[in-house]
Amino acid sequence: MIGKSGPIRVYGGEPEKGAYAVDRRCFIVGAGEFDGFLTESQPGKYRMEQCSGRFCEDVRKAADTDAALAVSGEGDLLIAADGGYRYLKSMGMEPDVLLGDFDSLEVVPEHRHLIRHSPIKDDTDMALAVAYAEAEGYQTFFLYGGLGGRLDHTLANLQLLTQMARKGQEAWLIGQGLILTAVTNGRLLFPKQAGGMISVFCQGEQARGVYESGLKYELENAVLTCDRALGVSNEFIGAPGSIAVKDGTLLVMWDAANGLPQREMFSVR
Secondary structure (H helix, E strand, C coil), rough: CCCCCCECCCCCCCCCCCCCCCEEEEEECCCCCCCCCHHHHHHEEEECCCCCCCCCCCCEEECCCCEEEEEEEHHHEEEECCCCHHHHHHCCCCCEEEEEEECCCCCCCCCCEECCCCCCCCCCHHHHHHHHHHCCCCCEEEEEEEEEEHHHHHHHHHHHHHHHHHHCCCEEEECCCCCEEEECCCCCCCCEEEECEEEEECCCEEEEEEEEEEECCEEEEEEEEECCCCCEEECCCCCCEEEEEEEEEEEEEEHHHHCCEEEECCCCC
C-alpha cells in the first residue's frame, strides 16, 4: 500500500502455505486510541509506529488509485471506520473504503468508496467494517483503533474477536502496546525470544482442555470459566511458549513487542 507520502511498512505477518494460507488481509482503523501500526523494526523485534513515509511492503497495492481498490480481486484492503479516517489522513494515507455513521468525525468526507450507515444500527462501525470485508472474501484481519477511548466500544471489540474466532477467522486487535486475539479450538505458538506478560481469559461459560506451556505458570487440561481470571498475568520465561484450548474460546493478550505468534486450528471430529 502506498500513501501520498510514499510507501509505508506495516507488519502483517508472514503469509503461510497450505490449508491456512493467508493470501489477502484486511486492515481496519477505528476511532479508538491509535498509537501507530505494528512494525518490524528489525528481525524478530516489533514496535508501534506512527507512520510517515512507510507502510508495509506486505500490503501490496497503491491505495490512491481506483485500480487498486481491493473489493473484487487479489490484494489487501485498508478500511477506515469513521474516526479512523482522521488517523490515516494525518499520515498521508487514503483508505480503500471509508464507512460508518460518522458520529466520531462529525462530518461526512468525500471519498471514492464511501459507505454511510445510519446511527440507529445494531453493530459498531468496526463490526460493520469486518462484515464488509468478510463479504468480500477476507478471512484475516488486523484491527487498529479498537482499544482505549470509550470502554463500551473496547468491550464490543473484544466480543467481536470472539465472534470472528468462532467463525474460523484470524483477527488481531492491536494497540496501546498490546496485541489481542481470540482462539477457538486451537493453539498459539510463541518463540523463545518472547518476553513480558501474557494473559488468557475464557470467552463463554467454560473453555475446556486449556494448556499453557513454556510459561512461568503452566496449565494442563484445565477448565477456565468466565467468572474467574485464572489465566491473568502469566509470564514468558525464555522458552517456546504456547496457549491451547480444545473446546471453547480464549481471549489472549501480550506485549506487541513480541509480534504475532503462529496459529494452529485443531480438527473437529
